[in-house]
Amino acid sequence: MSDNPVLYWFRDDLRLADNPALAAAHATGRPLVLLYILDESSRESRALGGASRWWLDKSLRSLCERIAAKGGKLVLRKGPAETIIADLVAKTGATAVYWNRRYGPARKIDERIKAALKKDGAEAHSFNGSLLVEPFALKTGSGGDFKVFTPFWKALQASITIPDAAPEPRTLAAGPKLPSDDIDTWDLHPSNPDWSTGFGEMWIPGELDARRRLREFLAGAIRNYTDGRNMPAEDSTSRLSPYLHFGEISPHQVWRAARHAEESGEASAREIQKFLSEIAWRDFSHYLLYHDPEMGRLSWRRQFEAVEWRKGTKAELEAWKRGQTGYPIVDAGMRQLWATGWMHNRVRMIVASFFAKDLLVHWRKGEEWFWDTLVDADEANNANGWQWTAGTGADAAPYFRVFNPILQGEKFDPEGAYVGQWVPELAKLPPKWIHRPWEAPAAVLSVAGVTLGDTYPQPIVDHDFARKRALETYKGSSQETAA
DNA sequence: TGAAATGTTGGGGCG
DNA sequence: ACGCCCCAACATTTC
Secondary structure (H helix, E strand, C coil), X not given: CCCCCEEEEECCCCCCCCCXXXXXXXXXXXXXXXXXXXCCCCCCCCCCCHHHHHHHXXXXXXXXXXXXXXXXXXXXXECCHHHHHHHXXXXXXXXXXXXXXXXXXXXXXXXXXXXXXXXXXXXXXXXXXXXXXXXXXXXXXXXXXXXXXXXXXXXXXXXXXXXXXXXXXXXXXXXXXXXXXCHHHHCCCCXXXXXXXXXXXXXXXXXXXXXXXXXXXXXXXXXHHHHHCXXXXXXXXXXXXXXXXXXXXXXXXXXXXXXXXXXXXXXXXXXXXXXXXXHHHHHHHHHHHHHCCCCCCCCCCHHHHHCCCECCXXXXXXXXXXXXXXXXXXXXXXXXXXXXXXXXXXXHHHHHHHHHHHCCECHHHHHHHXXXXXXXXXXXXXXXXXXXXXXXXXXXXXXXXXXXXXXXXXXXXXXXXXXXXXXXXXXXXXXHHHCCHHHCCHHHHHHHCCCECCCECCCCCXXXXXXXXXXXXXXXXXXXXXX
């Protein structure tokens, strides 16, 4: 019996280092089956967006190579996880399955698999591999769930103990021979159209690049993180979000490295604290989704489902997606997203506010576009971010807080460098006019080669009008109906 | 991790 | 010299 294998199931934890479930499976000393399942058929498993598929494609190829270099093999399967696990356990005689826990709607799948394994006499061992602190481990003083970030963050810091890194297996001797899908047949790379051609210039998916980025961030941009993180033209954020989503790096690895940078004097305590609080926002998002599994499609404050959202015209929605709204900072962000699969966080708030407040369309429709186009698309973070901006979420911006895209542009991109990069047809406008070209004198536009309505669109909606419309609509249909 | 509307204050122009 | 008005500049309130 001791020659029977154990199975390790990769999900959003595509790394070999600091992987507690993998380390535990490896430590059994038994033959190891390494498995990844592309599950597009289980009800609780949200189909991956296009940008995520691009990332997964590269990340799995990188993981396959790393595993092969250690003598192992990654088995790829496509289909419902429940039947594939059951099938592999039966075929190989595996006595146990190891995985790192999930916290969103997909955890229902894991619960069913765990029950089925138990019934068949196999063990299921699960671990925390992706959060600083697991959602069920943090309660308020009165035993309730946190609804505000700051007390959540304080409680997290008070209770957290960072374990030593789980050892990376030095070798991964191949287990029993098993058929595996050829990743090429999964068609993860976008086609018709392939808009991902620019992604490769910005990203190298995989855990090695994740660790390189973290190292370089902590040696450089972190020094000016608190202020710099709001300036989209600067390279002051870590850009670790896709790596964290796919588990190519763990938040524990980030925490340890950040504290080390602090202790060695490489970075100031203030900047480290700010950065780690942003990592904790990720935990907070997962915490909220765990306690409200419907948060991905319904407003966390349910009374906001009563808001009479506009459907939005086809032209409006298309203009937003393609970066043709006539508001330069919005268009720059949407074009950066399309070109790179990523958008600076400050600009995400601006384009989301424009969508949910100025266009007054249900935040879920915007969330769906982000889901499809972001390489870091994440059910918890995406829903939390949109709901924060729309004013429907926990600890959200109040509904009457409406971003002014002109003022936001002038405040956070004062030189117009970010707009100039992503909306090149406006690049020659002086900073004074680049965020409000429709107010620029004709001579200025002419010199800059801008013809409004031709080389660059007129605003698709008047912000002053849209702001008032949003205030009236939100107030009318959400406030009075509050329980 | 807002922005607009409204209120207050104080200096300077001017009769 | 005085009162009045205007309006930045800043503070507070409101959405």
